Amino acid sequence: MSHGTITLVGPDIARQAEFLAMADEFGEDVPEGLVPSTSRWVVQDGRLVGFVALRHELNAFLFEEGGYIGYAVRPTARGRGIATAAAALALLEARHLAIERVLLTCDDANVASATVIERNGGVLEDVRGGKRRYWVEPAGQGPRSTRRALPAPGIHQQVCLLVVRG
Known part of the structure; x- marks a missing residue:
């Protein structure tokens, strides 16, 4: 039985629609021990510089260790406010998820x-x-909401992509 050629590729803006179609196939069926989540890529000037993940709920492990939001920025892109902006956008999504x-x-x-x-x-x-x-x-709830960092100018959220414009 041949499975064809399998290769691993990094996130690619051109494959965004294909990625979303695949994600839709998974639906809401999440294996036991895992939680539903939304992932976003962070791209600056056409280059992938990081990602952010928003978990829709917490299990026991995430309550102690991981929390709702995880993010990473590649070392060469750190110190520019990218993680702060990505986390702010993930918090806006959390609001939409109630x-x-x-x-x-x-x-x-x-x-x-x-x-x-x-x-x-x-x-x-x-x-x-x-x-x-x-x-x-x-955002929009509680006394500290006015202090929250807002996405930096030029950062826009798209379906599965955060675009950071330098």
């Missing part, structure tokens, strides 16, 4: 990530097992 309080976590020693979370209105609850645990009320 998530009332959003848990974000980072390693206790990760000062850059703690700054991203704090710039987005994160209030430190505690540190557990080396993880800082912050709660954010999505």
Whole structure:
């Protein structure tokens, strides 16, 4: 039985429609132990510079360790506000999903990530097992919403893509 040629490719803007069609095939059937989530790519000047993932709910592990939002920015693109803007857009999506309080976590020693979370209105609850645990009320809710970081000028959200224009 031949399965044809299989290759692994990185995220490609030209494959966005194909990716969305594949994602639709998965539907809402999420394997046990996992949670539904939305992933976004962050692109600047046509180059993939990071990603952000928004989990729609928390399981026991995510409540302790991972939180609702995860993000990463490639080392060569750090320090430009990309993670702060991506997290802000993910918080807007959380609001649309009616998530009332959003848990974000980072390693206790990760000062850059703690700054991203704090710039987005994160209030430190505690540190557990080396993880800082912050709660954010999505935009438009609660007293800290006016302090929340807004996406930097030139950052726009598209269906499965965040585009950062330099």
